Amino acid sequence: MNHLLSQLTQKSNEGKRSLGILIDPDKVSDNSACLRVINMCVENKVDYILVGGSLMTKNNFSQIIQLIKANSSIPVIIFPGNYYQIDSNADAILFLSLISGRNPEYLIGQHVIAAPILKRTHLEVIPVGYMLVNSGHATAASYISNTTPIPTDKVSIAVSTAMAGEMLGLQIIYMDAGSGAEAPIPPKVITAVKKNINVPLIVGGGISSVHLAIQALQAGADMLILGNSVEENPNLLIEVSERIHHLNQKPLNIN
Ligand SMILES: CC(C)=CCC/C(C)=C/CC/C(C)=C/CC/C(C)=C/COP(=O)(O)OP(=O)(O)O
Ligand SMILES: O=P(O)(O)OC[C@@H](O)CO
Numbered sequence: 548m549n550h551l552l553s554q555l556t557q558k559s560n561e562g563k564r565s566l567g568i569l570i571d572p573d574k575v576s577d578n579s580a581c582l583r584v585i586n587m588c589v590e591n592k593v594d595y596i597l598v599g600g601s602l603m604t605k606n607n608f609s610q611i612i613q614l615i616k617a618n619s620s621i622p623v624i625i626f627p628g629n630y631y632q633i634d635s636n637a638d639a640i641l642f643l644s645l646i647s648g649r650n651p652e653y654l655i656g657q658h659v660i661a662a663p664i665l666k667r668t669h670l671e672v673i674p675v676g677y678m679l680v681n682s683g684h685a686t687a688a689s690y691i692s693n694t695t696p697i698p699t700d701k702v703s704i705a706v707s708t709a710m711a712g713e714m715l716g717l718q719i720i721y722m723d724a725g726s727g728a729e730a731p732i733p734p735k736v737i738t739a740v741k742k743n744i745n746v747p748l749i750v751g752g753g754i755s756s757v758h759l760a761i762q763a764l765q766a767g768a769d770m771l772i773l774g775n776s777v778e779e780n781p782n783l784l785i786e787v788s789e790r791i792h793h794l795n796q797k798p799l800n801i802n
């Protein structure tokens with residue numbers, strides 16, 4: 548029942564890293580473009596495909612999940628911007644509580660609406676403490692959720708927020724600079740958070756080069772999420788995936 552969470556937790560405990568690719572349905576122009584990304588994920592042994600966005604203006608969410616399921620065996624994890632983004636053909640959903648913000652709607656409101664719908668599916672529901680960290684300019688997730696991201700230089704706020712999330716029972720912490728961020732989460736913030744929690748740490752937002760990806764992994768990220776940059780530079784997916792498989796032969800342990 549909690550297969551993916553167990554897998555991620557075990558990998559994290561062993562110091563092994565994972566790679567997730569985000570497909571934002573709003574950015575998918577057509578099936579063939581989407582299929583290209585899916586095929587690249589398969590060829591490069593990507594661990595997870597995430598599907599979701601802050602806003603959905605196209606009616607293609609379920610279709611994209613079906614396309615992934617029909618063309619790969621990579622687990623599909625919903626990364627929802629809101630409770631409309633639920634589809635029983637996916638494998639799991641990140642049940643995000645936006646703990647960096649103070650908007651009750653994104654801390655618990657959306658969840659109350661989603662819970663009975665999720666109960667009727669077989670989706671694995673993964674409780675996640677979702678933290679937005681300032682990235683230089685406003686991001687869609689921060690604007691849409693009407694929350695202020697954690698200031699980048701306030702490391703102790705990021706650490707305390709992550710610790711509180713873990714103490715509340717959340718099983719993963721996801722630190723996000725926001726999709727298309729000018730700069731990703733600084734390595735020192737990643738390391739400080741990682742050293743103070745015992746649950747897996749996902750890091751994403753603005754990872755636009757192999758160098759930045761390696762920096763985040765070496766700082767302590769258990770799982771990286773790449774979105775925008777993969778569409779702009781497909782080689783990034785290939786190179787980051789290779790590096791992760793290489794690193795996993797000599798696992799690091801930050802804790
Ligand atoms: C529990 C359920 C069902 C929903 C939770 C909803 C919560 C708390 C969401 C957190 C806030 C939020 C709006 C997150 C969005 C995360 C996401 C899927 C980001 C993908 O990128 P975009 O934010 O769409 O960026 P672009 O500007 O690049 O399109
Ligand atoms: O699109 P990018 O900037 O890679 O970000 C991915 C994801 O972490 C956004 O929520």
Ligand SMILES: [Mg+2]
Pocket residue numbers: 571573599600601602687
């Ligand atoms: Mg979007």
